[in-house]
Amino acid sequence: MTDLIEPVIGLIGGSGLYDIEGLEEREWREVATPFGAPSDLLLFGRLSGVRCVFLPRHGRGHRIPPSELNYRANIDALKRAGVTEILSLSAVGSLNGDLAPGTFVIVDQFIDRTFARQKSFFTTGCVAHVSVAHPVCPRLGDALESAARGIGLNHRRGGTYLVMEGPQFSTKAESEMYRAWGCDVIGMTNMPEAKLAREAEMCYATVAMVTDFDCWHPDHDAVSVEAVVKVLLANADRAKALVQAVIPLLAAPRPPCPAGCDRALENAIVTAPALRDPVLMRMLEAVAGRVLNT
Numbered sequence: 001m002t003d004l005i006e007p008v009i010g011l012i013g014g015s016g017l018y019d020i021e022g023l024e025e026r027e028w029r030e031v032a033t034p035f036g037a038p039s040d041l042l043l044f045g046r047l048s049g050v051r052c053v054f055l056p057r058h059g060r061g062h063r064i065p066p067s068e069l070n071y072r073a074n075i076d077a078l079k080r081a082g083v084t085e086i087l088s089l090s091a092v093g094s095l096n097g098d099l100a101p102g103t104f105v106i107v108d109q110f111i112d113r114t115f116a117r118q119k120s121f122f123t124t125g126c127v128a129h130v131s132v133a134h135p136v137c138p139r140l141g142d143a144l145e146s147a148a149r150g151i152g153l154n155h156r157r158g159g160t161y162l163v164m165e166g167p168q169f170s171t172k173a174e175s176e177m178y179r180a181w182g183c184d185v186i187g188m189t190n191m192p193e194a195k196l197a198r199e200a201e202m203c204y205a206t207v208a209m210v211t212d213f214d215c216w217h218p219d220h221d222a223v224s225v226e227a228v229v230k231v232l233l234a235n236a237d238r239a240k241a242l243v244q245a246v247i248p249l250l251a252a253p254r255p256p257c258p259a260g261c262d263r264a265l266e267n268a269i270v271t272a273p274a275l276r277d278p279v280l281m282r283m284l285e286a287v288a289g290r291v292l293n294t
């Protein structure tokens with residue numbers, strides 16, 4: 001019989017979300033990684049009795065821009081902290097006239113247009129190719145959808161998140177092109193985060209909280225931080241309510257992920273065992289120890 005997995009929920013807080021109130025037994029702790037420092041200390045605690053680990057993506061006080069985030073350190077630190085599933089909370093612009101500011105989108109696809117980031121744990125000395133055909137865990141998506149419905153949130157299940165490099169917002173031509181591609185929302189942070197979570201064999205899902213209509217909408221001004229922050233503050237309270245509602249739905253010990261998120265590295269590593277770089281092997285201990293140490 002398969003052993004059940006005791007869930008540890010990782011929460012990555014985006015713009016406007018720098019703490020999780022109501023966490024019991026809370027303690028900010030440093031977690032060192034071989035990939036460098038994560039964005040901040042990690043906040044350990046319990047919600048509804050479930051072990052949770054919170055990381056403010058940009059650091060408390062929003063110090064780090066999207067291109068300079070150490071995504072590998074953030075994901076490695078969460079893995080080292082015992083996290084089994086990640087809920088990512090992100091501010092986004094809307095590329096879809098049906099998704100007005102205030103809507104929470106439980107995205108299921110990404111288009112990755114980032115180009116200035118370290119995107120993989122697997123570098124020279126240990127090459128791996130995981131599938132990200134379905135980058136979001138459907139089990140987490142189901143839980144987020146039920147929780148959102150339960151608390152009466154204006155939400156939508158499914159949608160494509162275009163990840164741009166930033167930090168500048170898009171040009172109108174870019175915004176219109178992404179709309180023509182069928183994208184629903186736009187942000188700067190969920191890649192390579194989602195890809196790295198898959199490499200680290202953690203389930204991952206995003207709640208994309210719409211703050212603005214980007215710059216394509218004829219009836220809205222170009223996006224500004226001022227406008228974004230205004231909506232963001234209202235979204236942040238509802239995001240916290242969503243977190244409180246979803247955790248109990250993920251509390252029970254569970255079998256391995258039916259979508260296979262927690263087995264993503266099986267058959268993914270191509271470098272011959274004898275030729276793997278021992279230094280890199282040690283760095284990969286947390287992320288890939290399960291498959292490397294067999």
Ligand SMILES: CSC[C@H]1O[C@H](OP(=O)(O)O)[C@H](O)[C@@H]1O
Pocket residue numbers: 013014015016057058066089090091092187188189190225228
């Ligand atoms: C402050 S608006 C732009 C900023 O907000 C989003 O970040 P996050 O996903 O961490 O909420 C967006 O991607 C930009 O980084």
Ligand SMILES: Nc1ncnc2[nH]cnc12
Pocket residue numbers: 091092093094169170186187188211212213214215223228
């Ligand atoms: N319009 C937008 N473009 C990119 N990132 C965003 N985050 C919030 N709104 C955004």
